[in-house]
Amino acid sequence: MKKFVTAVLAVITWALLSCSAEERQTLNLSKAVILVSPQIAGPLQETARTILVEEIEKRSGIALELGIDWKSDTQIALALAKDSNLFGKSIPSHADSDAPEQKEEGYRIYHESSNERNTLWVIGADARGILYGIGKLLRTAYLSEGKIEINRGIDFSESPQYALRGHQFGYRNTANSWDAWTVEQFDQHFREQVLFGGNAFENIPFQEASSSPHFKVDPQVMEVELSKICEKYGADYWVWTPAPHDLTQKGAHQEGLKTQEAFYAKCPRLDAVFVPGGDPGENHPAQLIPYLEDLSELLHQYHSDAGIWVSLQGFNKEKVTYFFEYLQTNSPDWLKGVVYGPSSPPIALERELLPEKYMHRFYPDITHTVRCHYPVENWDQAFALTLGREPCNPQPQMYTRLFNRDTPYTDGFITYSDGTHDDVNKVIWSQLGWDPAKDPKTIILEYTQFFFGPEVAEEAAQGIFLLEQNWDGPILENAAIEETLALWKRLEANHPDFGDNWRWQQLVMRAYYDAYIRNRLAFEKRLEGEAYEILAQADSMGADQAMAEAMQHLQKADTEPVSQDLKEKVFAYGEKLFQSIGAQTSVDMYQARSAERGAILDFIDYPLNNRWWMEDEFDKIRAFTSEAEKLARLAFIRTYEFPGEGSFYDNISSADAKHVTSKTNDAIDFLWENNGISRKRLSTQLFQFTPTLAYDKLDPHSDYLIRVSGYGEALLRANGQRLTPTKYEKGYEEFKEFPLPRELIRDGKLEISFDKPDEDHLNWRQQSRVTDVWVIKQ
Incomplete structure (x- = not known):
C-alpha cells in the first residue's frame, strides 16, 4: 500500500x-x-x-x-x-x-x-x-x-494516506432515515462528507418504490440522482449489487446481467460495482466468477474505467481456496479488487492471499452496536436492551483504535452505514483516512466547529466524548452519565437556535435517554431486591400470597415510573428528528422498518429487571399441587444470583461480572426473539462461547460444586483439568453440575475455562454457549 x-x-x-x-x-x-x-x-x-x-x-x-x-x-x-x-x-x-x-x-x-x-x-x-x-x-x-x-x-x-475513503448510503427502507430524504438533502450531505475528506459513496439500487412508506423520490430516480451528485462533487459512485441468489438456476445468470445493464445505461457516473459473495449471495465461486467476468464486460460498455469488486463473505475454506487459486492461475484483469466484510476470511490472511495487482477494500460496520462487526466494548446490558442495534452512537475513541488496528491491511474503506445515527463515526473514519495519527479530539473539535459554530465547539466536543464514556462499563457505577446530561442540558438551554439541527437533536436526545435508563435501572434493580425480600417470607405468608405481593411490588416499575420528565424529552426529540430528517425511532409512531432499525423509543421501557421472567415463573408455580414444591421453587428464584456465604455467581457477559476475565464477543442481548421482546431471564440473554473466570478466595478445606447454565455443550476445565459432570442438561435455563476436587484448590485459587466444541459447521446462533456460572460451597 x-x-x-x-x-x-x-x-x-x-x-x-x-x-x-x-x-x-x-x-x-x-x-x-x-x-x-x-x-x-x-x-x-x-x-x-x-x-x-x-x-x-x-x-x-x-x-x-x-x-x-x-x-x-x-x-x-x-x-x-x-x-x-x-x-x-x-x-x-x-x-x-x-x-x-x-x-x-x-x-x-x-x-x-x-x-x-x-x-x-x-x-x-x-x-x-x-x-x-x-x-x-x-x-x-x-x-x-x-x-x-x-x-x-x-x-x-x-495529502491522504488511504486512496479510498467512503461511506455507504443505501436509499432503501432498511436505513432508518435516508428513505425519507430528498435529492437536496443528499446533495448537502454528500457535500459535507467531501468537506471532511470523503471521496466515495456507495448506493444500494434496485429498490421497489412500494418498499418504503417514506420515499419522497422513486428509488429508480434517486439512484440516478445520487450518481449526478457524485459527479458534481467529483466523488466516486459505487453500488452494492448482490448476484442472483442461486446462479445454478436456469436463466439466473442472464437475468442478473439484464437487470444490471439497465442501471448502468442510465447512470451518468459509475466507478465501481461491488458484488458481495455472501450476505446475501451464497454462490460458489465456480458460478460467481463467470458472472462477474460477464458483468465487467457489460459494465465497460457504459463506464469504461469502472471496476468490479467482490467480497468473500460467508466463504468456507474450500471456496476461499478455489477463489485465490483462480486469481493466481488466471490473473484476470477484469477484477479491480476484493472487499473485506463481516464473515470474510481474517483480514490479514485475506490481504496475504490477495495478489498484489488487486486492491483490498475494507467494509467496516460503523453503524451497529450489537450482533455486528464491532460491538460496543464493555456495554451494560440495560443499554443494549433499550438503545438496541442502531442508536446515535458517537464513539471516536473506540473507532480510532479499531481503524488503526484493521485498516492498514487495506487500501482504504467504504464503511457500512444504515442511517444518520453514526454521523460522528463517519467523520472519524474519513479524517483518519487522511492521517491515522490524527487525534480524535482534533477531529471532533472540527466537527463541532463546522456544524455548531466556534462559540459552542469546545463544549459540544466534550459532550460527544462524554456520550462515549456513558457506554463504558456498568451504568450504576458510571458517574459520566449525570455529567453528560448536565452538559447537554446547559447547551440546550443556552443555544435554542440549534433546535432544528438534526445532529444536535440526536446528541441531546442520547444524553436524555442514557440518563433515563440509568435512573430506571437503579429503581428496577431495587424493586427486584425488595421482591426477593418478600419471597423470603413465603414460608410464613404462603407461596401464593408471597408471589402476589412480590409481583405487585415489581409492577411499580410500570405503575409508579421514575424520571418521566427525561422520557418526555426523549420522545420530544424523537418527533423533532422525524420532522427534520425523517428519522424513524419507532415502528408504530414513525413506521420504522423493524424493531432493530433504530426504533429506540419502542424499547425505552423494556424491563431492566427480571419481572417478566418472574411473572411467567409464578404462573408455572401456581399450577404446582404441593406447597412444599412451590416454596422450593420460590427459594430457587430468590437465591438464583445469591448462592450464599462463601459461594459465587456470575452473569457471564454482564458489565459488572466480578470473576469473568474474558471479553464478551458480541454477546449482548443475544436472544433477539419476538422482535426483541424476550421474556427470558436477563442473564440468559447474555453469553460467551468459551469464557474464563478466576477466583482467589476459595476454602481449600471445603467441597464445591460448579454449576453452569447456557445452551448446548460445556466442556469445563478447573485449573486446567477437565471435569466430569454429574448433571448435564443442554437447554436454556437448565443446568450442568461439576464437583470440584479439593486437590485442585489447595491454594484457594481457581481458574475456570471451557474447551470449544467442534461446531464450526453450525451457524454461530446454534453453537454452544455459557450464560451463568456458579461456584457453590457445599
Whole structure:
C-alpha cells in the first residue's frame, strides 16, 4: 500500500477557538474576493466556488464576491499546484517536489501577506484537492454572524494516506432515515462528507418504490440522482449489487446481467460495482466468477474505467481456496479488487492471499452496536436492551483504535452505514483516512466547529466524548452519565437556535435517554431486591400470597415510573428528528422498518429487571399441587444470583461480572426473539462461547460444586483439568453440575475455562454457549 507523507508546515492552534477576537491573531476575510482558477476542469470549478460562497454565507451571513483580478486588498485564491500563475500572479510553491499539495488529492492552505495585501491560498494537487482544502478552511475558520476570520500566518498542507475513503448510503427502507430524504438533502450531505475528506459513496439500487412508506423520490430516480451528485462533487459512485441468489438456476445468470445493464445505461457516473459473495449471495465461486467476468464486460460498455469488486463473505475454506487459486492461475484483469466484510476470511490472511495487482477494500460496520462487526466494548446490558442495534452512537475513541488496528491491511474503506445515527463515526473514519495519527479530539473539535459554530465547539466536543464514556462499563457505577446530561442540558438551554439541527437533536436526545435508563435501572434493580425480600417470607405468608405481593411490588416499575420528565424529552426529540430528517425511532409512531432499525423509543421501557421472567415463573408455580414444591421453587428464584456465604455467581457477559476475565464477543442481548421482546431471564440473554473466570478466595478445606447454565455443550476445565459432570442438561435455563476436587484448590485459587466444541459447521446462533456460572460451597 502506498503511503503518503503528511507534512504539517504550521500547527493550527486550537486553543484560539475559545479566545476573543482581540486575543486572536487573525486575518479578517469578511471583504475578501474569491478567485478561482479557470484551469479547474469540469463541473468542479463551479462546485468549488459555490461551496465556498454558500457555506461561508450560512455561517456568517456574508456573501463573498467572485473576481478575476487582484484589485482587492484581500483574496481567497483557489488554484492548482501544477499551474505557474493565477490571473498573472505566481502561485506559491514548495521547493520540495514531494510536498503534499503535489500528491493526488493533496492541498495546501497558505496565508501570503505583503504591503498590506493578503491572500489566503487554497492550492490543490487536483480539483479534489481544492475541495478538501476548502473543507479544511471551513472547518478551522472562525465563522459567526458578520465574521470570517482565520489564523494569520497559516501554512498547512496534507495529502491522504488511504486512496479510498467512503461511506455507504443505501436509499432503501432498511436505513432508518435516508428513505425519507430528498435529492437536496443528499446533495448537502454528500457535500459535507467531501468537506471532511470523503471521496466515495456507495448506493444500494434496485429498490421497489412500494418498499418504503417514506420515499419522497422513486428509488429508480434517486439512484440516478445520487450518481449526478457524485459527479458534481467529483466523488466516486459505487453500488452494492448482490448476484442472483442461486446462479445454478436456469436463466439466473442472464437475468442478473439484464437487470444490471439497465442501471448502468442510465447512470451518468459509475466507478465501481461491488458484488458481495455472501450476505446475501451464497454462490460458489465456480458460478460467481463467470458472472462477474460477464458483468465487467457489460459494465465497460457504459463506464469504461469502472471496476468490479467482490467480497468473500460467508466463504468456507474450500471456496476461499478455489477463489485465490483462480486469481493466481488466471490473473484476470477484469477484477479491480476484493472487499473485506463481516464473515470474510481474517483480514490479514485475506490481504496475504490477495495478489498484489488487486486492491483490498475494507467494509467496516460503523453503524451497529450489537450482533455486528464491532460491538460496543464493555456495554451494560440495560443499554443494549433499550438503545438496541442502531442508536446515535458517537464513539471516536473506540473507532480510532479499531481503524488503526484493521485498516492498514487495506487500501482504504467504504464503511457500512444504515442511517444518520453514526454521523460522528463517519467523520472519524474519513479524517483518519487522511492521517491515522490524527487525534480524535482534533477531529471532533472540527466537527463541532463546522456544524455548531466556534462559540459552542469546545463544549459540544466534550459532550460527544462524554456520550462515549456513558457506554463504558456498568451504568450504576458510571458517574459520566449525570455529567453528560448536565452538559447537554446547559447547551440546550443556552443555544435554542440549534433546535432544528438534526445532529444536535440526536446528541441531546442520547444524553436524555442514557440518563433515563440509568435512573430506571437503579429503581428496577431495587424493586427486584425488595421482591426477593418478600419471597423470603413465603414460608410464613404462603407461596401464593408471597408471589402476589412480590409481583405487585415489581409492577411499580410500570405503575409508579421514575424520571418521566427525561422520557418526555426523549420522545420530544424523537418527533423533532422525524420532522427534520425523517428519522424513524419507532415502528408504530414513525413506521420504522423493524424493531432493530433504530426504533429506540419502542424499547425505552423494556424491563431492566427480571419481572417478566418472574411473572411467567409464578404462573408455572401456581399450577404446582404441593406447597412444599412451590416454596422450593420460590427459594430457587430468590437465591438464583445469591448462592450464599462463601459461594459465587456470575452473569457471564454482564458489565459488572466480578470473576469473568474474558471479553464478551458480541454477546449482548443475544436472544433477539419476538422482535426483541424476550421474556427470558436477563442473564440468559447474555453469553460467551468459551469464557474464563478466576477466583482467589476459595476454602481449600471445603467441597464445591460448579454449576453452569447456557445452551448446548460445556466442556469445563478447573485449573486446567477437565471435569466430569454429574448433571448435564443442554437447554436454556437448565443446568450442568461439576464437583470440584479439593486437590485442585489447595491454594484457594481457581481458574475456570471451557474447551470449544467442534461446531464450526453450525451457524454461530446454534453453537454452544455459557450464560451463568456458579461456584457453590457445599
